[in-house]
Amino acid sequence: MSVSHLQDLLAASVDRHGDRTAIVGADESMTYGELDGAVNRIAHVLLSHGLTPGARVGVLAEKSPWTIAALIGTLRAGGAYVPVDPAGPASRVARIVGAAEPEVVLVDAASRPLLDEVLAELPEPPVVGALDAQEEVAFSRGDLLVAPTDAPGAAPTDLAHLLFTSGSTGVPKGVMITHDTVLAFVDWAVRHFGTAAGDRVSGHPPLHFDLSTFDIYATLSAGAELHLVPPSLGIDPRGTAAFIRDRALTQWFSVPSVLTYLARFEAVAQDDFPALERLLWCGEVLPTPVLAHWMRKLPHVRFTNLYGPTEATIASSYHDVPEVPADETVPVPIGRACDGEELRVLDEAMAPVPAGEVGDLWIGGAGLSPGYWRDPEKTAAAFRPDASGERLYRTGDLARVDDAGVVHFLGRADSQVKSRGYRIELGEIEAALATVPGIRECAVVGVDTGGFEGTTICCAYSVAEGHVLPATDVRRQVGALVPKYMVPARWAEMDDLPHNVNGKIDRPALREHFAPVGAATGGR
CATH class of the missing domain: 3.40.50.12780 (ANL, N-terminal domain)
Known part of the structure; x- marks a missing residue:
């Protein structure tokens, strides 16, 4: 039919x-x-x-x-x-x-x-x-x-x-x-x-x-x-491994944080999951050491990285990993466009940047959403025509294309982060914080702290005179307004938040504050 x-x-x-x-x-x-x-x-x-x-x-x-x-x-x-x-x-x-x-x-x-x-x-x-x-x-x-x-x-x-x-x-x-x-x-x-x-x-x-x-x-x-897969298995690595094994799954598809969690708890044995043929991930960056761990454990399995925002429908590119990465410090590429899709790395004028140079990642092709529900202004800002009139979506990600035409993801260009596979606007969390009585000033930043969840959401805040606001109380009130995956994992009450010369909150300084000792932070 x-x-x-x-x-x-x-x-x-x-x-x-x-x-x-x-x-x-x-x-x-x-x-x-x-x-x-x-x-x-x-x-x-x-x-x-x-x-x-x-x-x-x-x-x-x-x-x-x-x-x-x-x-x-x-x-x-x-x-x-x-x-x-x-x-x-x-x-x-x-x-x-x-x-x-x-x-x-x-x-x-x-x-x-x-x-x-x-x-x-x-x-x-x-x-x-x-x-x-x-x-x-x-x-x-x-x-x-x-x-x-x-x-x-x-x-x-x-x-x-x-x-x-x-x-x-x-x-x-x-x-x-x-x-x-x-x-x-x-x-x-x-x-x-x-x-x-x-x-x-x-x-x-x-x-x-x-x-x-x-x-x-x-x-x-x-x-x-x-x-x-029952939601309860999200915090049970050995239970998740048993599910894959007992159901004799031939394909597993999840966000990378799940794979990292299973690897960290050594939940997967050597040559485990004999029925498994394909392991796919999407939604955030899978650390290369974690991928290498899985590939050594499961040499019979095919591994594929998928990339794409919701606005481009599920995924727009793929990279089949051919062998265990020789250099575990090199991130896994997001690869090439799926059939009918198009990935472009462009400069601020929407012109292609040369191979090897960093630019903004745009997506075109069969997967593009018509836009945002009843929001023509946001739709027009995110979905724009190029010089030929082809409609493209600006992902907000930075990328480069290598000499072989393979696309490499280089991080976010804005305040949006990925944590546990969810795409999160830090501004939404700050909007919830602003409703908490007694909060004088607040800022939310994403920091790569090496945790299995990917980017760790961190919150710094100061309290208005006459108020007492322990982090546990702020967390509880914010948790009533946003989903659990958006509640910051780390908190810092400060007398005053750091500001730059323009009077704006110094977010790079806050990222440094929350970063693990010896870790470097980047982004804006």
């Missing part, structure tokens, strides 16, 4: 692999036929509720086969889904739901208390559909129906989902992702990695993280098995 929308990937695989296992969760699994039936049921109920073409459907639920059915069911009903972090603070979830304006929010029982907090903050709360309980709109796991025939048609360029990332003003940004951008990457990835029906693929990232899009739709495209 012709595949022009993401939900078509499931429909095509049902025809070929109806009795094969599609998704394996913590305590349940679904075959392709069962998943298709669950998707149909959800689509029918959404349509009977009156879901309008292109409407957003929020999905606030823990990662499970039924939750993934809700995502695809939304697409089959002609809507676009908005996955929301069920571990997020209510205030941030409310900002996301308020910005997306979904007609319906689908919620599981575990996330219902959080949604109740969110609904209390919204002037016009959406209708709530319960994924596993009797609520305003109920979804039964029985009586699965045939595919709906009244779902409105959607163009491949229509919105498939909204992914909210950290925003510098304290308001999360909604990145619009269309069907065709995901399909372009999935088509390349399935061919490049040889994903097939016999594969058992990890589903490690949370569903609001764009890397999960690759896990879900590449697996469905190939008729493979998606094994959902």
